[in-house]
């Protein structure tokens with residue numbers, strides 16, 4: 009008897025579909041099962057349906073995941089593929105998220121159709137487009153003279169806004185462009201020291217029902233250990249700061265030999281204050297490193313720092 013195909017739930021955006029196809033390819037390679045053992049099921053989500061308002065106004069993290077998690081819990085799909093950057097730190101009862109694919113480039117990129125080589129070269133008062141609270145705060149911290157305008161939509165939409173002169177530059181995740189194969193997008197990666205990326209940027213997670221042993225076994229085959237160690241630190245840092253999409257937080261963990269290094273940053277939304285920290289510890293202790301760093305930064309920042317967040 010043949011088994012019914014495993015249904016892989018995903019959003020319908022080009023990037024989400026690329027991530028679902030990568031997940032299926034890895035599952036096929038790891039299990040030896042044929043392509044038709046897996047079916048990609050597109051699920052419509054609130055975050056995609058609303059294009060005309062900033063995400064922070066419609067609600068934070070969860071906008072891209074709620075409907076997919078409901079489909080998973082209802083048994084309409086068996087796995088769900090997510091950009092980990094968009095995932096809340098805790099999953100609903102009954103779901104587990106402990107499978108990560110090898111991480112893509114976590115850096116942000118500076119994207120412009122002009123000759124300006126980077127943020128520092130933009131003329132006084134230049135307009136930049138981004139809908140990310142983190143990127144906005146980081147930009148204004150370095151260049152308070154810039155004007156930030158709301159920029160949503162996929163890579164193509166953002167590029168055509170640049171072509172129309174709506175803004176001189178925008179910022180995108182390298183991971184998205186690499187996964188979509190957009191080699192010709194005029195994007196220059198920004199070193200993490202200049203712009204620390206979002207927590208978990210560039211990482212894909214595969215969620216499942218906690219009690220689905222068959223899927224758990226398959227996902228264990230494709231889990232990338234290094235990505236797991238890094239995300240444990242970054243997500244513990246986020247959890248310790250009580251973060252959501254509404255909060256300008258950045259963080260990046262990297263493996264340096266047998267040590268894990270975590271850099272973190274919190275900002276005021278207008279860029280008027282920035283706090284940064286840098287911590288190194290044993291590879292397997294990411295969750296502690298992230299938690300301790302969050303605690304320390306909370307204390308040093310003081311309650312006023314967080315008042316603007318609510």
Ligand SMILES: NCc1[nH]cc(CCC(=O)O)c1CC(=O)O
Pocket residue numbers: 091092093094179180181183184208209210211212
């Ligand atoms: N918030 C949307 C989102 N979620 C994940 C990515 C990029 C890919 C990734 O970080 O894995 C993007 C777009 C962007 O920030 O440019």
